[in-house]
Amino acid sequence: MSEFEGRTAIVTGSASGIGAATVALLRERGARVAGLDLHEHDCDLPVVCDVGDSASVDAAVATVAERFGRIDILINNAGIGAVGDVTANSDDEWHRVLNINVVGIARMSRAALPHLLASPGGAIVNTCSIVAPVGVPQRALYAASKGAVAALTLAMAADHVRQGVRVNAVVPGTADTPWVARLLAAADDPAAAAAALRGRQPTGRLVTAAEVAHAIAYLASPLASATTGTLLAVDGGFTGVRLPS
Template identity: 60%
Template sequence: MAQQTASPEGEFGGQVAVVTGGASGIGLAVSTELARRGARVCVLDLALHELPPGLEGLTCDVTDRASVNAALSAVDERFGRLHVLVNNAGIGAQGTVEDNDDEEWRRVLDVNVTGMARVSAAALPLLRRAAATGDGGAPGGAAIVNTCSVAATAGIPQRALYSASKGAVLSLTRAMAADHVREGIRVNCVNPGTADTPWIGRLLDSAPDPAAERAALEARQPMGRLVSAAEVAAAVCYLAGPSAGATTGIELAVDGGMQGLRLRPSAD
């Protein structure tokens, strides 16, 4: 694996970041943006494919504790430190409570919730070290950012299992923030709305009328469009960076107004 050559300039200069599920979609956008802002970025994913220049990768299955521990040990060995963890790995699910069997509930919760806890637990010793020493010069200490969803705060049809998993992520974020604030580790989450990602693309492709389905998803968000992965990445970088040094235990919505706005129907 080639050594990364990220510029030391930028708000994350001298820092190391790990992004789970960082090889595609929102995770790739986050990884690329962190690197652009000066971080040395290690992507943890099941399938790394061909990562863009400036990113390093380690194969990791967040549902397997041995795999997670091995990946974080490799991060320690390669970089010797860790300042930012972005828990982004996750999978989707459709349907009401009638539509997914017990095995699917176990699978989705294992990835989206327990997997986040596994990675965080393995990363905490490294994050504590960075926070205690001030390594990397981050005035806000070390940071964890979890990818949550507007599904945690708004009732969305046909998303019972997915919403349950993201509701757990929101509560987990707050609990972790309380547990680790006095260690100098900030924990926050970002709540994207419907984002223009490969997963949404696959859902649209499988719809009877993809164009009509896209139009319906866009209309559901008051801004009238899907959220971009780059917009979510910018929010993650804010929460992970020094400008948010006094921010912990919050959810930052990047949802086109879906959660908070109640607009009158358009006259058009």
């Protein structure tokens, strides 16, 4: 498949997990991919970037535009986690998580939008989470940030649909990523915690990074030109399926 041939994509949070899987898949399908992350990694153009800092974001987007001459796709995947109920995190931690997970998307989109508007098929895909539409224990701050991502996605889709830029989000369930691995490692009983995560999925397993990447590629693809304002769940049935106990 080569539907991305000649197109340039930016993927944030591209060094591992869902971001790395997305970089690999878009390259396989013909895109030139700039990976923005705090760490160097393998892609067509690795750029060290902190999405929490406007100057870093602006410089990174300018670097990509100068190198490739165009930007057609923006994958806003960078994000950080948080654990606990509403009492568990300080004001500073709330500001830190919202700054990366929500304002970071706004910064990246603001910087990339002039280039996306010039593309024949500009597309933005944001990484949301199943904790936005579903109440999950001990995820108050993280859920608040991802709920904002869902709302921001729909607002951006409305703002830019008539300008030719599509905006969608992928909504992963519990995924087999380095962040989840760290959470499990910190649990009192990692094996039991892992079994509980798998057990709450109707499929009986975690979502893979590759499965989320395929959903992102669909939303970003010019073949999905009629799809905008969509929150696409890749959650093993967690949202919509209820099995008898």
